[in-house]
Amino acid sequence: MASDRRSAVRRAPAEGFRFEAKLKLLVGVLCLPIFVLSALLIWVERVSIPWGLGVLLALGMVLLLVSSIFIEQMVRPLHTLANVVAALREEDFSYRARNAVPQDALGELAVEINQLADTLQFQRVGALEAVALLRRVILEMDAPVLAFDATGALRVLNPAAERALRLNAARDLGRNASELDLRRFLDTGDEGIVTVEAQNQQTRWMVRKSTFRQRGVPHVLLVLSDVSTALREEERAAWRRLIRVLGHEISNSLAPIKSIAGSLRHRLEQKGLEECAAEFERGLNVIESRAESLNRFVQAYRQLAQLPAPVLRRVSLQTLLERISSLETRVPVQVGAVPPADLMADADQMEQLLINLVRNAVEAAISRHEDEDPSEAPQVRIHARTSAGFASIMIEDNGPGITNPANLFVPFYTTKRTGTGVGLVLARQIAEAHGGSLDLRNRVDSRGCQAEVRIPLAVEHEASLEFR
The missing domain is CATH 1.10.287 (Helix Hairpins)
Incomplete structure (x- = not known):
């Protein structure tokens, strides 16, 4: 194999003089003066022609032999190093350079190449052991593991996936996800739930999705968790x-x-x-x-x-907040800074959400004014900002604040004498149905509560729909 590599290197095309040709030319130039001086000396000493030719022939043979040995000693270590480097390039780490001794130019180069080969071999063994360990872990996992390439073809399948999804590695590897009825797993988002019905039994899988590259080709890795029991x-x-x-x-x-x-x-x-x-x-x-x-x-x-699904339309954020503030008559609701933006939302449900939050804020501010500090007038303020494709609507009051945050969204839990305990739960359901969120916390700048509603902006929502 070493000779094959060396011959391959020798057959490689080169521009100009090869290294060996340059070395031979240099040796020839150095030997030529010796040969000429010897010929002049024979001519001066008037040696007979047969003896002179014999001496010159012997001298030429000696010079040729010495030159050949010198060239061989120069070229052979370089060929050896080239073979070692070629072996490293082909991930064969069994070759080492000889005469790797310090305090020598070629020896130090050989030492460095051998150390590089040792390092690469160690890393290669570690990588193979890690891959083997990963393969063993995947094989022993109870959770199904699948991987698909960019075209949707199944590339990785562990025994748990074969058992759970009734697949066969020998038969199904390389087939498309649509053929195997696995497209819904690919189409669902990260931590989404997919329901599979088989033999009159319903199984719900949580899909954890990530991406990786193999030989430069993007793949999608799916790890399924059976969450039916939970x-x-x-x-x-x-x-x-x-x-x-x-x-x-x-x-x-x-x-x-x-x-x-x-x-x-x-x-x-x-x-x-x-x-x-x-x-x-x-x-x-x-x-x-x-x-x-x-x-x-x-x-x-x-x-x-029985909350219906929202009917999404473009809703002006400024108009929505001004209308909500005008509906409350017990306390003047201040409208602060509101950016010019549109929401993609159900206007009726958004009004219901914000009315519940404003009513809670007003009642909290009034209760503090009546029970704790009559000198401080009740205050409620609404303002908004936009970031990362969402509008954040803030509703702030100067009431007593949140005293039991653990029960905020517990259905039918209420601290009001006439409350039903569903207002905040309903508000959070509306926000999440719009792809947003609702968060309540105590204010840090003063006493009171701050409710934050995050709703997608119209432009971002339309772009995501168009991408899908």
Whole structure:
């Protein structure tokens, strides 16, 4: 193999004189004066022609032999180093240069090339071990792992994916994702949920997506996590919380109704209808009040559970905030700096979201003014800014602030005497349905609360739809 590499190097085309030719020419130039001086000396000494020619021939043979040995000693180490470098280029790290000794020009070069070969060999072994370890980890993983190239062809498949998705590596590697009914996994976003139904059983997979390059070609790596059990547990926990809340609210309304009805029937048996008229009126008023409270609770739950999908249209941010501020009459709502921008949103749902937040801010500011510090007037301010394709709407008040942030978005949890506990939950659902978010926090510049609503801008939203 070494001779093949060396011959390949020798056959490589070169421009001008080769190194060996230059070296031979240099040796010939150095030997020529010796040969000429020897010929002159023979001529001066008047040596006979046969003896002179013999001497010159012998001298020429000696010079040729010495020159050949000299050239060979110069060229052979370079050929050896070239073979070692060629082997390194072909990722063959078994070759080493000989005569690698310090304090010598060629020796130091050989030492450096050998050290380079050792380093590359160590790195190569480490890379192979890392790849082998990664391959073993992927094979032993319980989570399905798949990789697709830029054309959507399946390139990597581990046994867990074969079992979970009923695939076969020998048959399906190289086939397109659409043929294998895996396109939905590629089309979903990172940490998206894909539902797969098989044999009357529903499995929900969370898709974790990343990209990598193999030999310069971009690939998409998918790691699937079965979240069916976790989601079912969350659903059961949500149902338990919901049933507990519903049971609590219904019991709070039915218990006094039952008690009052029993008391009225007992009084009716003792005194008669005419004497109990006033008590009947008071009792019926209580029953009516509790029934109305229960009805408000049920309607609030229906509103939370049946939120329709938003109908997205361009909405002027400035116009929207000015209209919201004008609807509140208890406290003047100040509108601060608002950039000229349009939202891609459902105007009715956005108004409902912002009205809930402004109402909460006004009530918080009024409660502090009435209960804690009557000298400080209630203040509510709305302003907005844009960044990274989103509009951030800030609603700030000078109320008491958030005292229990853990329960902010717990359904039906409220600290108000007449609250239903669904306003903030409904507002967050509306924001997330628009691809945005809702965040509440205490203000850092003064006492009070700040609500931030992030909603996509119209231009960015349209561009993403067009890209898809």
